[in-house]
Amino acid sequence: MILVAGASGFVGRALLADFARTEGTPPVRALVRREFEAVRLRDQGVEAVTADLLTRRGVDAAMRGADTLVYLVHTLARPGDVVANDLDAVQNALIAARAAGVQRVVFLGCVGASDTSASTYLVARWATELAIRQSGLRHVILRAPLIVGRGGTLFELMRRLVDRSPVVPLFAWRRVPVEPVALSDVAEALRIAATNHELDGRSFDICGAERLSFGAVVRGWGRAHGRRRVYVPLPTWGEPVGEHVAWTLARLPRRETRLLLETLREPQVCRDPSRRFPLPHRPMGYAQALDALAALDARV
Numbered sequence: 482m483i484l485v486a487g488a489s490g491f492v493g494r495a496l497l498a499d500f501a502r503t504e505g506t507p508p509v510r511a512l513v514r515r516e517f518e519a520v521r522l523r524d525q526g527v528e529a530v531t532a533d534l535l536t537r538r539g540v541d542a543a544m545r546g547a548d549t550l551v552y553l554v555h556t557l558a559r560p561g562d563v564v565a566n567d568l569d570a571v572q573n574a575l576i577a578a579r580a581a582g583v584q585r586v587v588f589l590g591c592v593g594a595s596d597t598s599a600s601t602y603l604v605a606r607w608a609t610e611l612a613i614r615q616s617g618l619r620h621v622i623l624r625a626p627l628i629v630g631r632g633g634t635l636f637e638l639m640r641r642l643v644d645r646s647p648v649v650p651l652f653a654w655r656r657v658p659v660e661p662v663a664l665s666d667v668a669e670a671l672r673i674a675a676t677n678h679e680l681d682g683r684s685f686d687i688c689g690a691e692r693l694s695f696g697a698v699v700r701g702w703g704r705a706h707g708r709r710r711v712y713v714p715l716p717t718w719g720e721p722v723g724e725h726v727a728w729t730l731a732r733l734p735r736r737e738t739r740l741l742l743e744t745l746r747e748p749q750v751c752r753d754p755s756r757r758f759p760l761p762h763r764p765m766g767y768a769q770a771l772d773a774l775a776a777l778d779a780r781v
Contacts, residue, residue, distance in 0.1 A: 483548070483549045484551065491632025510529070511530070514533055531543075535569055548583065549587065550583050566605075589623050591624055593748060623686075625667050626659050637731065639698065651714050665765075667687055673760075688750065690766040720739055723739070
């Protein structure tokens, strides 16, 4: 059985849908923190359990019977230090996983994560990855850049800002390179990693097919949706302004957005082609990912 921890997030939901579409996959169980999210998933035919990785409530029971843990959890929405919280959460998960006989962990982290990053969130992702590597369990590490998909906080901020404001500030991050990846490609890579034991012990970057700048990503959304906007380049990184815009205009959580905006200081590209995840097809480019997103919206 595959246990998906963090199944209520936008990547988790996409992964569950990918599993449901794919024949021959093992049984899947979703781990979520809130009971109403578990009820929603059960209504969709998904086995779902509730647990809190910070308090360890329900974690041991959630792990029972699982062979592979797909770890998509972060603690951005929880009060306190995000690095300490992320470490507590993953350590609690790993302790329970070993006790329950879980054999493998598949982790989705971030391209650019390191212990020297200026971004607290990227340091937290690096610390989580390190804990999994040192857990003694077989593991596959995946790292993604900006993910093009509904529900991702950074992508939602960029999208809603362009959709709702005639003037769009582009801060110093506009020049930082990124290889944005389609949400469907990330979900497919996670599903393959969760079911292919030959990938154990390896680390991969799941990046899109083209290298852009974050500024080009913002402008690309505007062009794709016919938004005639004035883009204003600004010299600062702009995290305080971005945090305010996230709350007042985009209706996104302030603290989470502030921490994620700091990640835009780091290049989010695959520096070594040998580290690219072996998808069975060429990953989507940015324009193709936007087309796929528009097609999905049209079906909803």
